[in-house]
Amino acid sequence: MPTNGDAELRVVPVRHVGRWVGAVVALVAVAMLVHTLFSRVPTGQVTCHVVQGVRRCRPVVNWRFSWNIVFHYFTTRTILDGLVLTIKLTVMAMAVGIVLGVMIAIMRLSHNRLLSSVAWSYTWFFRGTPVYVQLLFWFNISALYPTLTLGIPFTAVTFLHINATTLFTPATAAVVALGLNEAAYMSEIARSGLIAVDEGQIEAATSIGMTRSQTMRLVVLPQAMRVIIPPTGNEVISMLKTTSLAAAISVTELLGAAINIYSANYEIMALLIVASLWYLIVTTILSTGQFYLERHFAKGSLRTPPPTPLARLRGDLVGIARTIRGSRGLTRRGATS
């Protein structure tokens, strides 16, 4: 076997031809996308100027994606109000969903068969019907119950009467519908988190005299969070977009606001882009928040926490710099023939 002692042996990396072809195709596709996003199209009109006595005409062009109109409406009052309402709806519906979902999950795990069947039925019902139908249902609830009454069940004793139409404004109906629907999904997420906690943790908590509720609050839930957080983050992002359905029951959240504007000026595409851009911005912020939340709740379960995106970027840059600087070969020291 030929060797050259302590000298450096050049390492020839494996060529990945398929990977390169794929990368080139992807690059072309991205270039086409960027090109069409920022292309201009003739409007059919012509502008003419008289320059030094000569009349010159040229066709008027406009952004294909109407970026000027997008930019104009991006921060108008109506859109921003809609955005705020979208965030409010998301927060409230998720709050209802998480609190109720955790309760249903705990009920589902109860040793009492009645409690666990009620929890199971809830999930069955609310997961089994479309959220859009549920939204319309709560919006029209006053057709079923014109007045809501607080009192002792099955007796004539009542304390409070509320007119259903005044209580169930479109926004309230949206929060109730989205929240109750979300609770069904959150209960399954919470349940998976709760059963992921080791039985021994519960025994240990019990053995130092914690009550069931203390065990749940101080030992089980904090550890279940690690399992619960990532899918819950997805649910929040999903909810942010699902609130757009509320536009159908005349709630002027982000999409509703965009629809209101474009039904007056017919700039449909531009306003849909405005709404989409805002959704993208908020989901990006939420994803970042989710990352740090996951990191927080991973404490104790990982010996070293995962790097933050910034740290990873720094690591990548260091790696690239090292590659550029050389040291491409592996040194074979002390190799003798």
Next chain:
Amino acid sequence: MVQAIGVCKSYGGVEVLKGVNLTVNRGEVTCLIGPSGSGKSTLLRCVNHLEKHDAGELLVDGNLVGYEERDGKLYERNDKQICRERAQIGMVFQRFNLFAHLTVLENVTVGQVKVRGVSADQATTRARELLERVGLVAKEKNYPSQLSGGQQQRVAIARALAMDPKLMLFDEPTSALDPELVGEVLDVMKDLAQSGMTMMVVTHEMNFAREVADTLYFLDHGVIEESGEPREVLAHPSSERLRSFLSKVL
């Protein structure tokens, strides 16, 4: 301190304990040995009511475990009363079961603060004393996953001691440990025994049983097969079962 009279327990038709009689005196160390599945752990778990025994009487400090006798009837105690009883009995598990999301210090303070209502400052002071005693004061900020098995088990002992228990239960405390880490846990237990703690220890460490225990019980198939002074019992086993068990473990 602990008295069992004809304690029985079965899981879905399988009888694990078939009338166990046993007495643990205050300040004494009692070791329970026996083959796996003999019911040693189940007995221990009945003592702090992690499992409900089906029949027989089980008394801790003169009180029935989990029940109250009034007017010739046994009333099951409610959760709160049972929790209060349990808080006075420390338990150390085979698999440590430290709270994974809490630091070492928090593991030792959480019970004091949340169950006994001690102030956070006092709890921390007491926790540091106990961690000092098990030799882990330097690790107080670490999470359990960052400790070795032996260290985790010593923290678990400190966590149990933080409740100022009148009785300590050890359920095979060294069985999940690498052989070289067994010693450090046994040392802590010996130290505890010398300080006069009443202890019930399920173990496979015959040397520990011989040196530290005041009484040794050999369980097999859910009954106490043999008991007595450990040196005597281990040196001159009278039953065939104990003889064959010892020939396998010694």
